[in-house]
Amino acid sequence: MFFKLQILYFLVSIKVGKWFFNSGSMFLRNGLVRRLKNHLKQSPFYKPFVNNGFVINSFPIVNKKIFMDQFDQMNTRSLKLDQCMELALKAEASRDFSPMIRDISVGLSTGTSGNRGLFLTSVRERAMWVSCILDRVIGFSFKKRKIAFFLRANNNLYKAVQSGLLEFHFFDIFQSMDDHILKLNKLKPNIIVAQPSVLIQIASAIQSGQIFLSPGKIISVAEVLTPEDKSFLERIFLQNVHQVYQCTEGFLAATCTYGILHFNEDFLIIEKKYIDSEKTRFHPIITDLLRSTQPVVRYELNDILIEKENCACGSRMMAIECIEGRSDDVLVFKNQRNEKIKLFPDLFRKIIILSDEFVIDYCLIQKDFDYLKLYIHSDSFDSYKKVSAALINELEERGVENTFIERLGSSPFVIGEKKRRVKNEMC
Ligand SMILES: [Zn+2]
Structure with a gap:
């Protein structure tokens, strides 16, 4: 119950924070910056960089390799890489993702470049994540909704949203797609969250008359959604396909009503590292003001993004024209x-x-x-x-x-x- 109250509390805070940001006030975001600064004092890696002011560019830019190499030094809860990796690997092998270290949940990501990443989240951070997803992705409704969630690992994060109004169903993407299709047909979900390659298989099954589904919302996650896949999915599902830009490093962006991805700039600081001479493509450097167990400060992602200017929705949050892929590509x-x-x-x-x-x-x-x-x-x-x-x-x-x-x-x-x-x- 306490967890659900926390979710409700953060949901209200996030809505207020978004309103402040979109009205041009940095008042609440500056408060988050001060909070993060206090947490960074508990991190042996970041402590030397915390001075009286929080000048973002006085902190080092890190990447996945540094993030993992400095795992023990970076986290604020004195957790060790070996101990966390052992737990995550066991969970991955048994497909039982419930064990935690104290209140900390450990997630594992293979990443597209094959190197493993570990991410730590406390109860508080999980509640914040759930609130963000409810606010930016699922949306609120008094109607009971069933959500089919396709994932490579059932991190404790995803179970947290279960409630009287939201029923979560986890689909393990390592299991047979044919079984999933049958299960989906029985379940008749209101919302489907999956990577484009999975959504295409579901859409093809609908197209061939194998199953009958009419979900109210389709959310594409984890992989690049190309314009041609997007239009195929929209043709079959007869609606806009929403996107979530999320990775191990956090929940970064979600689509507005116009289907355009916007960074969650009300709680993220985004810097752009341009990678072409025309300054159109960039790698985002992320500072997540909500993550404190394993701080994400000036973390450079190797995704290639193209910025969009002036989205019709009027949001002040930075819009993304497209995610082209990774620099490895x-x-x-x-x-x-x-x-x-x-x-x-x-x-x-x-x-x-x-x-x-x-x-x-x-x-x-x-x-x-x-x-x-x-x-x-x-x-x-x-x-x-x-x-x-x-x-x-x-x-x-x-x-x-x-x-x-x-x-x-x-x-x-x-x-x-x-x-x-x-x-x-x-x-
Ligand atoms: Zn927009």
Whole structure:
């Protein structure tokens, strides 16, 4: 009961905080900054950087590697990496995610680059997370709603929202999709939360008449939602597809009523590290003012984002035009002068879908500067030929000659991993 009261308390605080931020007042956000500063004094890693003022750029920029290397020093509860990793791995193997260390829940993320990340959350942080999700994603309703949640691990976070009005059903993405489809058909959820690759399988089952569902809300999480997948899903589900930009590092952004992602700037500080000369693409550097057990301060994500200006909804929170993928997904070639040419994943996505209208699914993997692997799923026999010719043509126009493309007979996508259609696998 206490937990639910906490959720209610934070829900009100978050709504008030959002209102202040959108009215142009930093009063409440500054209060969160002061609170975070106090917590950082308990972190051996951050303590030396806490001075009288909280000047964000006096703190070091960290990434996933530093976050894990300095795990013991960074957290404010004196927890050790070995102890937490053991608990998380046991939970992963047994698929029982209930054990905790004191009031701290330990989550494990594989991350798209394969390196493991651990995240710690206290009861208070879980209550705040739930409030944020209720406010920005689920929305409030007096009607009882069933939510189908597709996850790779049932972290204690997700069970927390269960109530008389919200009924959560966990779908383990490692289990058979056919079973899930049957279960969904019985459950008839009002809301489905899943990664695009799972949503597409559900939509295909609806399209083929295998199941009948009419959920009121579809929320895409965890993977990049491409414009073509989005329009396919919207066509089948007959509604806008909402998105949540969330990762181990926190709940970062959610879509507004116009379907545009906005950073939760009322409790996040977002800095932009531009990665192209036109200053359109950037890596976000995140400071989460709500996380205190394992502080997230100036954490650089390797996601590639494009900023959107002036969303029609009028929110002051920074809008995102698109999430292109990760910097690991930028493909690198060499031209005739042996200079490196970096090309963003979105370019390949466009070439592939525009070169043939019958392409249903695809994957492009780079193995070397002059060696690509290509998987094309299509109803037309000619698609593969058209796509590979378009790719070669584009590369040659950029001075990249003699690229070898190997055809993949089946999709390299592994269940449980994040689906990435353009990948750089060069060592
Ligand atoms: Zn908006």
